[in-house]
Amino acid sequence: MTTFKINDREVSVPDGTTLLTAIRGIGLDVPTLCHRDELEHATSCMLCVVEDLVTGRLHPACSTSVRDGMTIATASPAVLDARREALELLLGDHLGDCEGPCHLACPAGLDVPAMLHALAADDFALANRIARRDLALPATLGRICAAPCERACRRGTLDAPVAIRLLHRLAGETPAPAPHGPPAPSGFRVAVVGGGPAGLAAVQALRIEGHACTLFEKDDRLGGGLRAPELHAKLPASVLDAEIDSILHAGVALETGAALGGDLSLDRLVASFDAVVLACGPMDPADAQRLGLDATARGIAVERFTYRTSRPTVFACGAAVTPSHLAVRAVGEGRAAAVAIGQMLLGEAVVGEPRRYQHRVGAGLDRDELGQFIAAGASPEPPVTPVDDATGYDRKGACREAARCLHCECRKPETCQLRRQAEAHGLGPGGWKSADRRRLVIQRQGGIVYEPGKCIACGICVRLTKLHQEPLGLTFVGRGFSVRVGVPFDESLDQALRSVAAACIEACPTGALAFVAGGRRE
Ligand code: SF4
Numbered sequence: 128m129t130t131f132k133i134n135d136r137e138v139s140v141p142d143g144t145t146l147l148t149a150i151r152g153i154g155l156d157v158p159t160l161c162h163r164d165e166l167e168h169a170t171s172c173m174l175c176v177v178e179d180l181v182t183g184r185l186h187p188a189c190s191t192s193v194r195d196g197m198t199i200a201t202a203s204p205a206v207l208d209a210r211r212e213a214l215e216l217l218l219g220d221h222l223g224d225c226e227g228p229c230h231l232a233c234p235a236g237l238d239v240p241a242m243l244h245a246l247a248a249d250d251f252a253l254a255n256r257i258a259r260r261d262l263a264l265p266a267t268l269g270r271i272c273a274a275p276c277e278r279a280c281r282r283g284t285l286d287a288p289v290a291i292r293l294l295h296r297l298a299g300e301t302p303a304p305a306p307h308g309p310p311a312p313s314g315f316r317v318a319v320v321g322g323g324p325a326g327l328a329a330v331q332a333l334r335i336e337g338h339a340c341t342l343f344e345k346d347d348r349l350g351g352g353l354r355a356p357e358l359h360a361k362l363p364a365s366v367l368d369a370e371i372d373s374i375l376h377a378g379v380a381l382e383t384g385a386a387l388g389g390d391l392s393l394d395r396l397v398a399s400f401d402a403v404v405l406a407c408g409p410m411d412p413a414d415a416q417r418l419g420l421d422a423t424a425r426g427i428a429v430e431r432f433t434y435r436t437s438r439p440t441v442f443a444c445g446a447a448v449t450p451s452h453l454a455v456r457a458v459g460e461g462r463a464a465a466v467a468i469g470q471m472l473l474g475e476a477v478v479g480e481p482r483r484y485q486h487r488v489g490a491g492l493d494r495d496e497l498g499q500f501i502a503a504g505a506s507p508e509p510p511v512t513p514v515d516d517a518t519g520y521d522r523k524g525a526c527r528e529a530a531r532c533l534h535c536e537c538r539k540p541e542t543c544q545l546r547r548q549a550e551a552h553g554l555g556p557g558g559w560k561s562a563d564r565r566r567l568v569i570q571r572q573g574g575i576v577y578e579p580g581k582c583i584a585c586g587i588c589v590r591l592t593k594l595h596q597e598p599l600g601l602t603f604v605g606r607g608f609s610v611r612v613g614v615p616f617d618e619s620l621d622q623a624l625r626s627v628a629a630a631c632i633e634a635c636p637t638g639a640l641a642f643v644a645g646g647r648r649e
């Protein structure tokens with residue numbers, strides 16, 4: 128037996144045990160990317176380093192055997208620095224977008240690619256659920272939004288951006304039954320003041336979580352700024368009314384003719400409800416102060432990301448915080464405030480919506496590189512013309528237009544270990560871009576996609592094909608930093624991974640190996 132210390136705790140394990148096994152054996156963990164218990168060590172990622180405080184040396188825990196007298200620290204400053212450096216090396220050479228540029232450009236955060244893939248597959252029910260979940264008013268915004276997403280759409284460099292705005296308009300106008308029944312009541316009650324885009328989005332997001340909502344509106348109709356005369360030509364009242372009805376349908380108590388400061392006092396709301404959302408349109412800073420709220424020169428002062436005001440159970444969003452707000456931005460803020468309220472009500476840290484690490488390719492892909500996305504499965508068709516301005520797309524046209532999406536986003540955005548480790552080591556959410564990037568390559572064979580720019584050369588797939596005695600299997604090609612995985616004799620991936628495709632794709636710690644149809648669906 129070997130006796131040594133891990134984080135000041137004495138441990139005895141059989142001779143020859145690896146540090147990783149010993150550390151995990153006492154319920155601690157160190158991060159790994161290239162290690163799998165069933166495979167031989169590769170010792171390539173160096174994320175698993177730990178420090179021996181006796182010698183001051185760093186060791187890869189996955190392949191170092193324990194020695195008597197070691198005093199191992201699993202998270203010393205030197206260890207954390209080394210892990211961060213190892214990650215920066217991997218990320219500096221990584222070529223891919225975690226999320227599509229369109230998704231990041233939408234101020235309300237519509238998961239554009241997921242909605243487009245659903246439309247391309249003629250799954251309008253799924254597209255409707257995604258559009259309503261993220262935009263609250265997808266048909267309304269589909270008529271009035273300035274569509275910054277389309278300016279970010281990479282397809283624009285090849286021919287023309289995907290018509291995202293018109294497509295989510297149709298998705299919103301094609302109602303689908305809710306997949307589940309009404310949410311279980313949470314027992315919490317929230318007052319929302321103001322029935323414009325921010326208030327409606329907050330109500331919808333709060334109801335999804337089962338919080339009871341009472342919506343107070345000073346006018347006799349909901350919609351706020353969305354009923355402005357200058358929008359009438361683009362936005363028929365019937366479209367807005369239908370979307371508002373579907374939000375109210377989820378069980379919302381409505382009080383119209385209730386103006387804050389008149390019969391409606393903030394103190395009374397604070398006393399009667401578990402949380403209050405002020406989405407009541409532009410507010411004079413002096414009025415905000417009279418309500419006991421800190422103010423900026425433009426309106427109510429709120430915390431970044433959570434929209435919490437200086438009164439702890441009161442949140443504010445939309446034009447009440449920043450006047451002349453874009454409707455799509457107000458929708459995003461309403462949902463973000465609802466998320467923060469949910470966290471407060473459940474006693475969690477109030478941090479707002481998750482802000483994930485975002486790796487980005489950025490602009491500057493040339494036509495050859497963009498052509499790789501077409502070869503990997505995007506439709507080569509030029510822009511599909513809508514029926515006409517008033518009608519937008521019909522169902523068939525929408526499927527064809529949506530199929531033009533290049534699938535810029537990663538096919539493993541939730542399971543990628545590199546992304547998770549970047550977040551765990553404080554490298555997000557700003558992202559990391561290599562100054563001197565390689566050329567983008569996407570290889571697709573059959574149902575499998577391999578993107579060498581996302582491969583971290585961990586060798587897990589190579590070792591798995593050996594373990595499972597694939598006749599052809601995979602091998603390393605290239606040298607030094609440019610080493611990547613390849614198929615011997617220039618055969619296809621399908622041939623190389625006959626029996627282990629699913630296992631290799633599941634085990635690949637990044638989005639380098641994926642199924643063509645992979646990616647987040649809902
Ligand atoms: S709401 Fe606007 S920015 Fe967001 S996806 Fe729609 S058109 Fe694009």
Ligand code: SF4
Nearest residue numbers: 582583585586588635
């Ligand atoms: S493709 Fe293979 S070598 Fe590259 S990251 Fe994935 S599992 Fe590792």
Ligand code: FES
Nearest residue numbers: 159172173175189
């Ligand atoms: S997990 Fe140990 S070097 Fe990669």
